[in-house]
Amino acid sequence: MSEENLYQVFDRCFALQGNNTAFEAPGGSVLLTYEDLRLTVGRFANALSTQGLRPGDRIAAQLQKTLGTVVLYLAALKAGAVFQPLNPAYTPVEMEYFLADARPAMVVTSTLKETAIAPLAHRFGARHLSLDGIESGSLAALATTAESHHRTCPRVQNDLAGLLYTSGTTGRSKGAMLTHGNLLSNAQALHRIWGFVPEDILLHALPVFHVHGLYVALNTAFLNGSRIIWLERFDVSDVLGELPRSTIFMGVPTFYSRLLADPRFDRAACRSVRLLISGSAPLLPETHAAVFERTGHRILERYGMTEAGMIASNPLDGERIAGTVGFPLPGVEVRIAGPDGRAMEPGELGVIEIRGPNVFAGYWRREQTRAEDFRADGFFMTGDIGIMDRDGRLSILGRAKDLIITGGLNVYPREIEQLLDALPGIGEAAVIGVPHPDFGEGVIAVVTAASGLPDEMQIIGELAKRLAGFKLPKRVYVIDEMPRNAMGKIQKNELRRRFAAAFSAQP
Numbered sequence: 001m002s003e004e005n006l007y008q009v010f011d012r013c014f015a016l017q018g019n020n021t022a023f024e025a026p027g028g029s030v031l032l033t034y035e036d037l038r039l040t041v042g043r044f045a046n047a048l049s050t051q052g053l054r055p056g057d058r059i060a061a062q063l064q065k066t067l068g069t070v071v072l073y074l075a076a077l078k079a080g081a082v083f084q085p086l087n088p089a090y091t092p093v094e095m096e097y098f099l100a101d102a103r104p105a106m107v108v109t110s111t112l113k114e115t116a117i118a119p120l121a122h123r124f125g126a127r128h129l130s131l132d133g134i135e136s137g138s139l140a141a142l143a144t145t146a147e148s149h150h151r152t153c154p155r156v157q158n159d160l161a162g163l164l165y166t167s168g169t170t171g172r173s174k175g176a177m178l179t180h181g182n183l184l185s186n187a188q189a190l191h192r193i194w195g196f197v198p199e200d201i202l203l204h205a206l207p208v209f210h211v212h213g214l215y216v217a218l219n220t221a222f223l224n225g226s227r228i229i230w231l232e233r234f235d236v237s238d239v240l241g242e243l244p245r246s247t248i249f250m251g252v253p254t255f256y257s258r259l260l261a262d263p264r265f266d267r268a269a270c271r272s273v274r275l276l277i278s279g280s281a282p283l284l285p286e287t288h289a290a291v292f293e294r295t296g297h298r299i300l301e302r303y304g305m306t307e308a309g310m311i312a313s314n315p316l317d318g319e320r321i322a323g324t325v326g327f328p329l330p331g332v333e334v335r336i337a338g339p340d341g342r343a344m345e346p347g348e349l350g351v352i353e354i355r356g357p358n359v360f361a362g363y364w365r366r367e368q369t370r371a372e373d374f375r376a377d378g379f380f381m382t383g384d385i386g387i388m389d390r391d392g393r394l395s396i397l398g399r400a401k402d403l404i405i406t407g408g409l410n411v412y413p414r415e416i417e418q419l420l421d422a423l424p425g426i427g428e429a430a431v432i433g434v435p436h437p438d439f440g441e442g443v444i445a446v447v448t449a450a451s452g453l454p455d456e457m458q459i460i461g462e463l464a465k466r467l468a469g470f471k472l473p474k475r476v477y478v479i480d481e482m483p484r485n486a487m488g489k490i491q492k493n494e495l496r497r498r499f500a501a502a503f504s505a506q507p
């Protein structure tokens, strides 16, 4: 593993590309060549330094998805700072938490958010800068007059490169400290196992405040010097317009279900595609099958998390099995552990634990509770429940925190959700546990309707043919739409809150 700044590695790849396109807009116009990118990143890095950003400082960025955000990410790396991307949808109240916890030296937002966020940044002792805008104080304006030559700040592999807050679907968001070594090793592993070649063209429609769009997609493409077709948001028509000239598309499961709803998503649309990748949330086997039928592509599903980038992937060559996430990445150790930490046998269910160069350094300012997350031998307890078969293929059964304990018995929601998803008339299903006067937790199902939704008793009756009584949902609630976070994950916290009184409200 090299002891250098990740940007230095990228810079060598960028230099090989010269005036080849780095980013292009829908329709094909060039937004930035790799040479432009190098010069712009140099200017931004100089602008950040003149504004007082020092190596090791955290720089929080609450920005929309624009190329400016990507340039800022790379400039922060180059300057040796720690990049802290934040969802642009966060309200000032939420931002207060992230700034109070991370204590960045600098906070960058769009001009539009300046009034709301600048005072907050100042309250926590940070400097606020707007990214865009023509006024002389904006970072973009400062960068136009800055030197393009900038000496990349030397970093070693254990130095922090990113502070990414977990999505907090099961609790309060925590800052995952990611090092230059974490990011480089993961990008190199993905570049290799997904067979990136210089001719690849990546269609980028993911947000860039999250590990998926920022590190998995961009870093892997940067190592390749790929051309990146840049969509500022996911839009079915835009994706369908650009897919015919792309070779790789990365998405979350909802991207694929939305594409399937459009008849134009077919073999012709995917004629130059070599890889459709999915992750960040479970992909339904039906979606996998429907995409294969329509496009001839078997989606490659992979598994990862903020704390470790990518962990496992279905193979590029070899069988891609729906409902599984494939094999651990090269260099990544994965084991399934029981509650006492004992390693389970193949086929036995337990918590997924991981160790490897991709695994983060720990949670920011939570050193005293490290033992809650890491075993003494360095394995990180992911909190995901999984099974590994004899061949080493991994399947995810959900988050440990979503496990339901009813009358002292464990119920794994995924098992019931899979049965519900397969029932005609049900769109999607989420199974949760809510307080129950007798059982501690009672199982309920929350579903969305497709056409011909069976009634509650019919649904429970169907499940009863396959499930032990204690696993059966006692109630089935129908809602219009599942609450999701920006990466398409169903927010069970929100559902548990909404249906908390399901049993206490009963006569």
Ligand code: AMP
Residues within 6 Å of the ligand: 166, 167, 211, 278, 279, 280, 281, 282, 283, 301, 302, 303, 304, 305, 306, 307, 325, 382, 384, 396, 398, 399, 487
């Ligand atoms: P995040 O940190 O927001 O990327 O969320 C990571 C979590 O998403 C993991 O711990 C898993 O619970 C879930 N996840 C990611 N990829 C998959 C997948 N392919 N199948 C099921 N769950 C997944």
